[in-house]
Amino acid sequence: MLDVVWFKRDLRVADHAALAAARAPVLPLYIVEPEYWRGDDASPRQWHFLRAALEDLRAQLAALGLPLVVRRGDAVALLARLHAERGIRALHSHEETGNLWTYGRDRAVARFCREAGLPWHEHPQFGVVRRLGSRDGWARRWAGFMGTPVQAPPRGLSAPEVIEGAIPEQPFDWNPEDGLVEAQPAGRAAALDLLESFLAGRGADYRRGMSSPVSAPTACSRLSPHLALGSLSMREVVQRVERAGRDIAALPPSQRPLPVGAVQSLASRLHWHCHFIQKLESEPELERRAAHPAAEAARRPTAPDDPLLLAWAEGRTGYPFLDACMRSLIATGWINFRMRAMLMSFASHHLGLDWAASGAHLARLFVDYEPGIHWPQVQMQSGATGINTPRLYNPVKQGLDQDPEAVFIARWVPEVAHLPAGLRHMPWRLEIPPAAYPAPVVELSAALQAARERISRIRAAAGFEAEARRVFQKHGSRQRRFAQDDPMGERARIARREEKARRQMTLDV
Secondary structure (H helix, E strand, O other): OOEEEEEEEOOOOOOOHHHHOOOOOEEEEEEEEEHHHOOOOOOHHHHHHHHHHHHHHHHHHHOOOOOOOOEEEOOHHHHHHHHHHOEEEEEEEEEOOOOHHHHHHHHHHHHHHHHOOOEEEOOOOOOOOOOOOOOOOOOHHHHHHHHOOOOOOOOOOOOOOOOOOOOOOOOOOOOOOOOOOOOOOOOHHHHHHHHHHHHOOOOHHHHHHHHOOOOOOOOOOOOHHHHHHOOOOOOHHHHHHHHHHHHHOOOHHHOOOOOOHHHHHHHHHHHHHHHHHHHHHHHHHHHHOOOOHHHHOOOOOOOOOHHHHHHHHHOOOOOOOHHHHHHHHHHHOOHHHHHHHHHHHHHHOOOOOOOOHHHHHHHHOOOOOHHHHHHHHHHHHHOOOOOOOOOOOOHHHHHHHHOOOOOOHHHHOHHOOOOHHHHOOOOOOOOOOOOOOOOOOHHHHHHHHHHHHHHHHHHHHOOOOHHHHHHHHHOOOOOOOOOOOOOOHHHHHHHHHHHHOOOOOOEEE
């Protein structure tokens, strides 16, 4: 008999509750599931990053004297075979808030475990609450979980004799060269280096630099793909950031490696990470169904070969800044949050595309794809929640604000790089626009007017407000900021600014 620790998106040995709870002999298991990778939100670029993280996990486990057993196939079938051959005493894993496919798979595994009389212990790894009855008090529970001690890697565990199995080049038969992008390094050491470099000064311009795709690649923490795969635990990141905030606040201003506000802004975003994942945990169908029934009723499916969808997805809408963001994302697997919001908003509002189609395309492009953040954000930026004011991002205004010298445009849209900066933003103003670059696929003012009319029709639907109250009761934030010491009052000031921005009543930004 043995305990199986099923690794999913928790690829570390430190602060790993499932590994710490297992009793020897222990079999650490990762299952490569081809059916998952055939989904419309999965992509080779995500696999390449995951594969590197698995190699790193194998090295971490080896340092503890444990193997990483890798098998490819259906989770239920593999667990059943292992149980028949070895006898599983208990199955341990972390709770996972994944997409609908992983939700269905976990239900199938739970059914198998019940029928086999096999205990399955699922341990929380985020501040996300299973079977949450009400959002009231959620922030307090989150803070309580994040404040508990970080667990050291377990020692003294033994493993049975077993063939580890190779980590496959690809989960099923696709070209192993597909999806190779300029992604950042995977693994725990790379994640820790990013965190420490941010706190040592790289994040000094975080609050200003996060908005622009020019500065965001270095100003942002870049921890998102590591948190998505669990190379670091959210708890250890939160505690490290909180400790750094207190240490920095205690220094004279001239000696601070970065402003206290930058550290606290990162801390607040770590909180929002779990806030959004909780939405999908509480309502997994948000991946496919709009949160508000009126928005769902107004949806119109978008065909995969829709010319507007293809132009947007390939970065050839005729709006250079928007196209530069899409092309950068295609090449690197990452773009900053504000630009993600702009891309999604433009697809839904200006182009009138179904958020499910454009959302799936973005999911495939994101190396840091986190379903629990992605799908609630897709709906939020598309006006499908009924509780968030729709924000219609003007791609020209965003370009002028975030890339005033058009250097980002010049890099990613070489068709207009030879033009003066102002005309790179608006090449259609030329008497003879560049022949190699497309004309705008929609006219901005007309598209904005049509979007406003669609939004007005949805919000005028009978019972809209009552349903919006229901959605808020289930998913809306009641959060109160952390209770830790805030000697400078900075946290409260940041909270007020961010709440004001979140509720900003504007339709054209």
